[in-house]
Amino acid sequence: xxxxxxxxxxxxxxxxxxxxxxxxxxxxxxxxxxxxxxxxxxxxxxxxxxxxxxxxxxxxxxxxxxxxxxxxxxxxxxxxxxxxxxxxxxxxxxxxxxxxxxxxxxxxxxxxxxxxxxxxxxxxxxxxxxxxxxxxxxxxxxxxxxxxxxxxxxxxxxxxxxxxxxxxxxxxxxxxxxxxxxxxxxxxxxxxxxxxxxxxxxxxxxxxxxxxxxxxxxxxxxxxxxxxxxxxxxxxxxxxxxxxxxxxxxxxxxxxxxxxxxxxxxxxxxxxxxxxxxxxxxxxxxxxxxxxxxxxxxxxxxxxxxxxxxxxxxxxxxxxxxxxxxxxxxxxxxxxxxxxxxxxxxxxxxxxxxxxxxxxxxxxxxxxxxxxxxxx
Numbered sequence: 001x002x003x004x005x006x007x008x009x010x011x012x013x014x015x016x017x018x019x020x021x022x023x024x025x026x027x028x029x030x031x032x033x034x035x036x037x038x039x040x041x042x043x044x045x046x047x048x049x050x051x052x053x054x055x056x057x058x059x060x061x062x063x064x065x066x067x068x069x070x071x072x073x074x075x076x077x078x079x080x081x082x083x084x085x086x087x088x089x090x091x092x093x094x095x096x097x098x099x100x101x102x103x104x105x106x107x108x109x110x111x112x113x114x115x116x117x118x119x120x121x122x123x124x125x126x127x128x129x130x131x132x133x134x135x136x137x138x139x140x141x142x143x144x145x146x147x148x149x150x151x152x153x154x155x156x157x158x159x160x161x162x163x164x165x166x167x168x169x170x171x172x173x174x175x176x177x178x179x180x181x182x183x184x185x186x187x188x189x190x191x192x193x194x195x196x197x198x199x200x201x202x203x204x205x206x207x208x209x210x211x212x213x214x215x216x217x218x219x220x221x222x223x224x225x226x227x228x229x230x231x232x233x234x235x236x237x238x239x240x241x242x243x244x245x246x247x248x249x250x251x252x253x254x255x256x257x258x259x260x261x262x263x264x265x266x267x268x269x270x271x272x273x274x275x276x277x278x279x280x281x282x283x284x285x286x287x288x289x290x291x292x293x294x295x296x297x298x299x300x301x302x303x304x305x306x307x308x309x310x311x312x313x314x315x316x317x318x319x320x321x322x323x324x325x326x327x328x329x330x331x332x333x334x335x336x337x338x339x340x341x342x343x344x345x346x347x348x349x350x351x352x353x354x355x356x357x358x359x360x361x362x363x364x365x366x367x368x369x370x371x372x373x374x375x376x
Contacts, residue, residue, distance in 0.1 A: 054079030118328030121252035155211025184213030267309035
């Protein structure tokens with residue numbers, strides 16, 4: 001982890017310098033106290049608290065506690081209830097909500113958020129669980145597992161760049177989204193077939209296909225979302241979509257880990273007659289990640305059945321993500337076609353602009369409600 005941090009810091013430093021010297025933002029200065037008062041503290045606390053409770057409940061379930069235990073049930077239920085409270089806060093309380101509900105009132109904007117949520121969940125699953133497969137099943141070192149991720153990284157980078165050029169030239173953002181979601185179903189489905197033995201052909205080929213499905217949807221859904229909202233709302237919508245992506249990534253890692261953990265314990269019990277009491281005791285109750293070194297230290301006659309059990313557990317997890325990718329494809333079809341406008345428009349920002357936009361939105365809602373009442 002330290003070596004990785006040392007490598008990333010210079011890149012972040014260059015990015016900071018580029019942004020500092022070349023990024024132009026027409027943003028008025030906001031007084032510190034006014035800016036602090038404008039933050040949606042209550043909504044932020046609610047969504048963070050609900051997410052933490054929900055994730056801890058999933059993490060504990062089937063590992064530290066039984067799924068039917070009061071601890072797990074209370075954490076999951078109260079996490080969901082807190083999310084409900086968060087929605088009420090955004091709807092009725094917050095003056096400048098962290099995630100305005102009006103962003104989810106149109107079919108296309110809702111589909112864009114759904115596409116980003118599912119894309120974030122699946123992209124994170126590959127980045128997190130493929131190294132686990134390389135180390136636990138193939139017995140690779142952490143450094144070698146990082147190198148084996150190169151096919152995915154290269155495919156994602158190239159396809160993402162080509163997507164940007166395509167959108168720039170054509171003004172169309174929906175074809176890349178549909179292409180990406182379609183290929184992502186295929187690529188994620190191929191991971192189900194990853195073997196319990198070393199097969200570089202499959203490891204490289206499957207990652208290339210999955211990377212081609214992941215690449216287009218880093219930016220294309222954001223552009224699709226921005227094309228369906230007013231320029232003054234772009235900052236809020238983009239921040240909300242980034243929050244959704246991060247939330248999906250966090251939940252995805254926990255859910256994937258829960259699936260592996262529960263299936264692994266079940267699969268180990270099926271082969272317990274092939275294991276010595278010492279090996280069985282070492283493998284039971286240990287998390288999937290922590291069992292990597294245990295598996296590699298097993299005797300040869302016990303190691304292969306355990307590797308098969310581990311691979312089968314990972315396959316079950318990939319089945320879940322394949323189904324999720326298929327849902328993402330269906331959701332992406334709900335996006336409506338709209339050609340992008342190439343004319344640049346300077347948008348005013350700051351608290352004053354937000355307040356004017358808020359009043360305009362309230363007035364529009366009032367007029368729409370009055371029209372409905374007259375029609376009735």
